[in-house]
Amino acid sequence: VPPKPPHPRFSINQITVPAWDIPQLADACIARGIDKAGLWRHKVEETGLQETIRILGDSDIKVTSLCRGGMFPAASEEERRRRIDDNLKGIEEAEALGTDVLTLVCGPSEGQSLAEARSQVRDGIEAIIDTAREANVKLGIEPLHPMMIDDRSVIVTLKEANDLAAHFEDTVGVTIDAYHVFWDVELELEVGRASGRILSYQISDWVIPIEGGLTSRGMPGDGSIDLKGLSHVVDDARYTGPIEVEILSTRWWETNPDEVLDLVLERFSDCVA
Amino acid sequence: VPPKPPHPRFSINQITVPAWDIPQLADACIARGIDKAGLWRHKVEETGLQETIRILGDSDIKVTSLCRGGMFPAASEEERRRRIDDNLKGIEEAEALGTDVLTLVCGPSEGQSLAEARSQVRDGIEAIIDTAREANVKLGIEPLHPMMIDDRSVIVTLKEANDLAAHFEDTVGVTIDAYHVFWDVELELEVGRASGRILSYQISDWVIPIEGGLTSRGMPGDGSIDLKGLSHVVDDARYTGPIEVEILSTRWWETNPDEVLDLVLERFSDCVA
Numbered sequence: 001v002p003p004k005p006p007h008p009r010f011s012i013n014q015i016t017v018p019a020w021d022i023p024q025l026a027d028a029c030i031a032r033g034i035d036k037a038g039l040w041r042h043k044v045e046e047t048g049l050q051e052t053i054r055i056l057g058d059s060d061i062k063v064t065s066l067c068r069g070g071m072f073p074a075a076s077e078e079e080r081r082r083r084i085d086d087n088l089k090g091i092e093e094a095e096a097l098g099t100d101v102l103t104l105v106c107g108p109s110e111g112q113s114l115a116e117a118r119s120q121v122r123d124g125i126e127a128i129i130d131t132a133r134e135a136n137v138k139l140g141i142e143p144l145h146p147m148m149i150d151d152r153s154v155i156v157t158l159k160e161a162n163d164l165a166a167h168f169e170d171t172v173g174v175t176i177d178a179y180h181v182f183w184d185v186e187l188e189l190e191v192g193r194a195s196g197r198i199l200s201y202q203i204s205d206w207v208i209p210i211e212g213g214l215t216s217r218g219m220p221g222d223g224s225i226d227l228k229g230l231s232h233v234v235d236d237a238r239y240t241g242p243i244e245v246e247i248l249s250t251r252w253w254e255t256n257p258d259e260v261l262d263l264v265l266e267r268f269s270d271c272v273a
Numbered sequence: 274v275p276p277k278p279p280h281p282r283f284s285i286n287q288i289t290v291p292a293w294d295i296p297q298l299a300d301a302c303i304a305r306g307i308d309k310a311g312l313w314r315h316k317v318e319e320t321g322l323q324e325t326i327r328i329l330g331d332s333d334i335k336v337t338s339l340c341r342g343g344m345f346p347a348a349s350e351e352e353r354r355r356r357i358d359d360n361l362k363g364i365e366e367a368e369a370l371g372t373d374v375l376t377l378v379c380g381p382s383e384g385q386s387l388a389e390a391r392s393q394v395r396d397g398i399e400a401i402i403d404t405a406r407e408a409n410v411k412l413g414i415e416p417l418h419p420m421m422i423d424d425r426s427v428i429v430t431l432k433e434a435n436d437l438a439a440h441f442e443d444t445v446g447v448t449i450d451a452y453h454v455f456w457d458v459e460l461e462l463e464v465g466r467a468s469g470r471i472l473s474y475q476i477s478d479w480v481i482p483i484e485g486g487l488t489s490r491g492m493p494g495d496g497s498i499d500l501k502g503l504s505h506v507v508d509d510a511r512y513t514g515p516i517e518v519e520i521l522s523t524r525w526w527e528t529n530p531d532e533v534l535d536l537v538l539e540r541f542s543d544c545v546a
Contacts, residue, residue: 113499118458146456147420150481150497160458183419185391185433208423213483224423226386 003032003265010268011036011064013202013246014043017257022047026059028261038065038202038244039097041090049096056097063099064242065175065200066090069139071107072124073117073154080120083107087128095135101199102132103140103175106155117154122164125172133171140175140199141165145183147213157181158190165197173197176234177246179204179217182225188233195237203227203271204247215250220267227271235273243272276305276538283541284309284337286475286519287316290530295320299332301534311338311475311517314366322369329370336372337515338448338473339363342412344380345397346390346427353393356380360401368408374472375405376413376448379428390427395437398445406444413448413472414438418456420486430454431463438470446470449507450519452477452490455498461506468510476500476544477520488523493540500544508546516545 014025014037022043029037037056044052044066056063069087074080087102094102104125109117125139132139143161144153155161158181161174174194179202181187191198205223210216220227231243245264252260287298287310295316302310310329317325317339329336342360347353360375367375377398382390398412405412416434417426428434431454434447447467452475454460464471478496483489493500504516518537525533 109497111497113502114456114458145419147418147483147486149456150479156456157458183387183422183429185387185430206423208486210420210483210486213420213481224382224384229386 005033006265007268007272009241009243009272010034010265011038011242011244012261012264013038013067013244015040015067016245016247016252016264017260018043018253019257022052023055026055026061028258029061030059032261032265035060036062036064036242038067038200038246039063040067041093044093044097049093053096063097064244065101065103065140066094066097066099067103068105069102069128070104070124070153073107073110073112073120075110075112080124084124084127087124088131091128091132091135091137094137100136100138101140101175102137103142103200105142105144106153108150108152109154114154118160121155122167125164125168129168129171138199139172141172142175142177143180145180147210151214157184158194159186162190162193173199175200175202177202177204178225178227178230179206182206182230187230191233191237195239198234198237198239198241200244201234201239201241202244202246203231204245211250215248215253217247217249219247219252219263220245220271228273231271231273278306279538280541280545282514282516282545283307283538284311284515284517285534285537286311286340286517288313288340289518289520289525289537290533291316291526292530295325296328299328299334301531302334303332305534305538308333309335309337309515311340311473311519312336312370313340314363317366317370322366326369336370337517338374338376338413339367339370339372340376341378342375342401343377343426346380346385346393347383348385353397357397357400360397361404364401364405364408364410367410373409373411374413374448375410376415376473378415378417379426381423381425382427387427391433394428395440398437398441402441402444411472412445414445415448415450416453418453420483424487430457431467432459435463435466446472448473448475450475450477451498451500451503452479455479455503460503464506464510468512471507471510471512471514473517474507474512474514475517475519476504477518484523488521488526490520490522492520492525492536493518493544501546504544504546
């Protein structure tokens with residue numbers, strides 16, 4: 001029996017099934033009729049950029065986002081410059097992969113004050129925006145859950161991401177990941193404010209206990225996030241693009257990736273508006 | 274050598290050293306000249322309310338807060354009524370212990386929508402406020418870190434706590450715990466807004482990795498929170514009351530409580546304005 005075709009907005013973020021390299025991911029997508037995937041730069045590097053482009057072209061898989069740029073704050077100017085160079089490389093890779101979204105995980109404070117680190121994030125985006133504009137790559141500021149402030153990002157609310165994006169006239173938008181923002185009493189307001197600059201929408205679920213923070217995410221439907229409700233809010237903000245399932249999870253990473261992907265597909269339609 | 278007298282605003286929250294019962298805590302406080310402690314109801318129950326009152330009176334220890342009321346949201350009206358009864362009992366205990374602050378950990382959603390649960394928190398406070406007012410006990414809404422939304426509290430920002438407290442004319446205020454709020458870009462603004470209704474100020478530190486969420490806190494000075502900076506902000510909001518050290522930590526709970534308390538005292542003066 002051929003599988004039911006995936007929802008037209010479905011995209012699999014490859015970090016959900018990191019045991020697969022890109023050729024394996026492409027094969028798994030072809031077998032299921034999946035035509036969209038979110039990629040991570042270290043996985044692209046593993047296969048090689050040109051080889052990745054060839055495989056995706058042969059498989060008719062569109063890259064919905066590339067993760068990640070960002071990581072702007074650092075104590076020394078030299079190190080900040082290195083981070084910016086890495087972002088410029090990320091923009092080039094995104095352009096080459098044919099995606100128009102580079103996701104920005106803005107970076108932790110690295111021993112500086114939060115205010116200082118946040119201003120370095122703005123300076124960092126300022127330093128790369130022209131290159132992004134020329135490459136037709138948009139920069140998606142992703143607010144991360146406040147529990148990740150010390151690991152990954154000093155930008156931890158959608159309000160901050162919106163304020164930061166609004167500082168730029170074009171090219172900069174926001175990435176909304178349900179896991180990072182669901183708790184926010186101002187979520188509906190801020191998703192509305194983000195209308196017109198929502199570059200990505202990602203889902204997973206909130207499950208407890210939290211273990212380690214970064215890889216504690218749940219399979220959509222297993223946790224407490226009202227994903228369908230949030231998807232309605234995001235739809236109402238006139239975002240019509242792909243919906244990526246992105247589950248960073250020690251538990252699911254230990255499971256056979258074929259099973260994980262099948263379950264993700266099964267759960268997906270209950271989570272969209 | 275007699276120990277250096279503790280900072281005049283120092284209060285030890287007993288959950289930092291839960292291996293001690295109240296008689297042991299009192300002895301440890303007397304030995305160090307500590308005259309203030311924050312108590313937890315299950316520990317008071319362990320020793321007995323009247324016996325606790327006697328011991329604290331003999332030891333000249335003032336109770337700076339009692340933890341906890343709250344836990345208002347529940348799916349059935351019967352269960353919500355039971356929670357309210359428990360809060361009324363908490364108010365009585367606070368009054369008997371001579372503290373004017375009952376800390377409210379507002380409770381998770383218990384399968385309901387966040388909006389519904391949040392409205393049940395407001396209804397719950399409404400249902401106990403008269404009793405609190407008559408007992409001269411103030412209700413301290415404590416916003417908890419957003420990573421605890423599913424375990425402990427649907428109120429996860431100081432803005433929400435302030436908005437909720439402002440809904441009531443008197444008797445309701447906020448408890449500011451550095452661990453729960455430090456990440457917030459609007460922290461300074463909201464601490465300012467809280468001026469006049471800050472009932473408690475508590476400190477610990479943010480250390481990673483997060484393990485289990487609830488008991489992952491660090492010793493002041495071991496983590497990334499700018500405690501001295503926050504203490505200045507709280508001072509500027511004209512809060513002049515006690516500063517409780519409250520560390521829920523699997524790691525420190527496994528350490529000899531005498532050592533923990535000595536280290537807390539040593540670190541304290543670096544963390545206050």
